Structures are given as C-alpha cells and as structure tokens.
Amino acid sequence: xxxxxxxxxxxxxxxxxxxxxxxxxxxxxxxxxxxxxxxxxxxxxxxxxxxxxxxxxxxxxxxxxxxxxxxxxxxxxxxxxxxxxxxxxxxxxxxxxxxxxxxxxxxxxxxxxxxxxxxxxxxxxxxxxxxxxxxxxxxxxxxxxxxxxxxxxxxxxxxxxxxxxxxxxxxxxxxxxxxxxxxxxxxxxxxxxxxxxxxxxxxxxxxxxxxxxxxxxxxxxxxxxxxxxxxxxxxxxxxxxxxxxxxxxxxxxxxxxxxxxxxxxx
Numbered sequence: 001x002x003x004x005x006x007x008x009x010x011x012x013x014x015x016x017x018x019x020x021x022x023x024x025x026x027x028x029x030x031x032x033x034x035x036x037x038x039x040x041x042x043x044x045x046x047x048x049x050x051x052x053x054x055x056x057x058x059x060x061x062x063x064x065x066x067x068x069x070x071x072x073x074x075x076x077x078x079x080x081x082x083x084x085x086x087x088x089x090x091x092x093x094x095x096x097x098x099x100x101x102x103x104x105x106x107x108x109x110x111x112x113x114x115x116x117x118x119x120x121x122x123x124x125x126x127x128x129x130x131x132x133x134x135x136x137x138x139x140x141x142x143x144x145x146x147x148x149x150x151x152x153x154x155x156x157x158x159x160x161x162x163x164x165x166x167x168x169x170x171x172x173x174x175x176x177x178x179x180x181x182x183x184x185x186x187x188x189x190x191x192x193x194x195x196x197x198x199x200x201x202x203x204x205x206x207x208x209x210x211x212x213x214x215x216x217x218x219x220x221x222x223x224x225x226x227x228x229x230x231x232x233x234x235x236x237x238x239x240x241x242x243x244x245x246x247x248x249x250x251x252x253x254x255x256x257x258x259x260x261x262x263x264x265x266x
Contacts (some may be wrong), residue, residue: 006250008107009242012229014152015114016236018160018175022116023239027224028071029107030201031253032079034099039065043094045202047132047145052204055092062087063207066095070223075118075175078221081126081205086214091207093126098200100136105251106197111188112148112181112226112234117162119218122169123210126218128178130164134200135191143196146187152179152236169210181226181234189231198225 008027015021038045041061044053056062062083070079081093110133119125132147155163160176170176182188190196207216226234227248 006252008225008227008248008250010237010245010247011109011227012232012234013237013242014112014179014181014226014234015224015242016238017153018116018177020237020239020242021114021177021222021224022073024224024242026071026073027250028105028253029110029113029198029223029225030097031099031104032069032071032097034097034104036096036098038094038096039063045094047134047202048147050130050132050147050204052094052096052130052132052202053092054094057089057091059089063091063093068219068221070115070220072221075219075221078219080217080219081207082217083207083215087124087207087209087216088213090209093205093207095203095205096200098134100140100142100199104199105253106136106199107225107227107248107250108197109192109228109248110198110225111191111228112152112179113223114152114177114179114226115220115223117176117178117218117220118174119172121214121216122172124208124214124216125170125172126205126207126216127170128162128164128203128220129206130204131180132202133198134202135196136199137195138197143194144190146182146191148180148182150181150183150233152181152234153177185231185233188228188233192228192231
C-alpha cells in the first residue's frame, strides 16, 4: 500500500513570498483543534518577556469565538477573527494553540514560520502583533518558550509584507506575507541540538479601529514551519527549492508519537 507523506519545506529554507507559499502543500505545525480559550476579558500570560492578553478596552465582549484552520491552504478555511458588532476602539485578543497532554504533531527543530493574512477593511481589522512557540521534550515536559522575532521580509505596504506592531491603516483585500524566525544563532542552535518539540503557539491579535465604527474581520492561513538544518538563519527560497533536498516528514494529526507508539504518516 502506498503511503502519502506530508513534508516540510527543505530544512534551512523558507518560502520567499506569497506566491511561493501558495505553491506549496499544506504543512501543519500543530493540531489546530487543540486550543486553550483565552477569550475571557483579562486573560493573560507572559512568555519570553512578552505579555499576551485579552483586553476589551473598557467595553463588553464584541469578538466572536475564532473559527477555522490557520494551516489551511485556502483563505475560506483559514483562522478567522471577527467582531460580532461594530467597534469604535482597539481591542487586544490572545489566541493559543496548546496540546501537550495527549496527541499532537510534535515537530522537531521548528525555528520559525511563514503565513498569509488578509482583512476586509484598511481601518478596521484584526492583525498579528506577536507569536510565541512553546516546546516540550519527548517525555512531555515543557522545556522553553521562544518568540520568533527576526523578520524574514521587512515591512512593505506595496509588496504586502507584514511586521509585528506596525501601526496605521493597511491595504485590505490583499494577501499579506508574514515571516519570522528565532532571533539568534544561539536560540536556533539550542532548538536544533536539544529535545525540543513544538506543542503550542500563542498569538497576540490587535483589533484595530479608527474614527467611527465598523465590524473588523480578517483571516490567517497557510502558516508553515521553518525547520532548522543547524543554528544558521533560514534562507528565502522559491517553491522549486523548498520542494527538494532534505525535508522533515510531518506526522498526521492525532499522532501519539513521539510520546508512545509508532508515527502515523497517512
């Protein structure tokens, strides 16, 4: 019986732009259904020196529970953040993938990510402010929390390259490229050398507003891991390069590997 494998991009490489991301197959980093709700106002955690939080900004809850798959290869199935009514001031929203106790994918050597973002309105939209990776060892013990903060593509409105914390209005109806990796050779080497398996990821979302009031709506999709080949920085590459050379086999959702049993590949 033939076995279909899901593979990462070539180790040490990352897709260079939006078209390259779209040309690659789905590469899940985590089981997207395994989340811990941080929806309640006042939810907060500090990881790697950064506070992730949900803050309604003095108002009632106007944000719908997020739905969708951040690793899906199409916009319509992506992870959607949307308000359930119009809003007139900024909100902070904390979203967390977390699956350490039973089954997950538990990828090794994850040092960064790339992905796509699109929103409906220049002035009113949810945008990505920060990400943190959460790692454990093969026995299920948490090891480290690291934020990928070294940008792969500097902010560009014309090319639609996103950067954490960028203020102001931003083009709607366009696919924005987001790409980050761990910000030092020491951190990348630490993940590469040790027993550090990805089990979770925290997102800080900003629901941005302007004068007046409107619904804020947007999605994130086609997120893919960057896999280290050593402590070096990832190199940007086209789809052909990403699809050749040494690549990581990505287990299917529902694996109990590496905690017990055999790895399921299809």
